[in-house]
Amino acid sequence: MSQANTIGPIAIELEPGTYYRCMCGKSAKAPFCDGSHVGTGKTPVAFEVKEKKEVHLCQCFKTGNAPFCDGSHAK
Numbered sequence: 001m002s003q004a005n006t007i008g009p010i011a012i013e014l015e016p017g018t019y020y021r022c023m024c025g026k027s028a029k030a031p032f033c034d035g036s037h038v039g040t041g042k043t044p045v046a047f048e049v050k051e052k053k054e055v056h057l058c059q060c061f062k063t064g065n066a067p068f069c070d071g072s073h074a075k
Contacts, residue, residue, distance in 0.1 A: 009056035009069035016051055020044035021067035031057050031067075 010031050019032060023044055026036035033044035045067045049055065055068065062072035 007059045007073055009058055009073070011054055011056050013052065013054045014049045016049050018046060018048050020046050021057060023061070023066075031059075 012031070021044055022030050022033045022037070024037035024040045024042040026040065027034045028036070037043060047067055057067050058065075058069045058072070060073035062075075063070045064072065
């Protein structure tokens with residue numbers, strides 16, 4: 001029997017704008033990209049926030065709705 005990943009999402013309030021979610025795990029500005037992915041074969045996920053709001057960014061990287069959490073960490 002496998003255990004569910006217990007890493008839940010990052011809840012963060014963002015202003016309107018375009019953001020780039022780090023997907024390589026090397027960014028010093030995590031959860032956002034700082035360019036450290038160069039040469040890793042991984043690229044950041046761009047997303048737009050149209051109005052100030054709280055978002056829940058996936059940390060387990062199993063989501064089907066990157067960069068947002070879809071509850072996959074609990075499965």
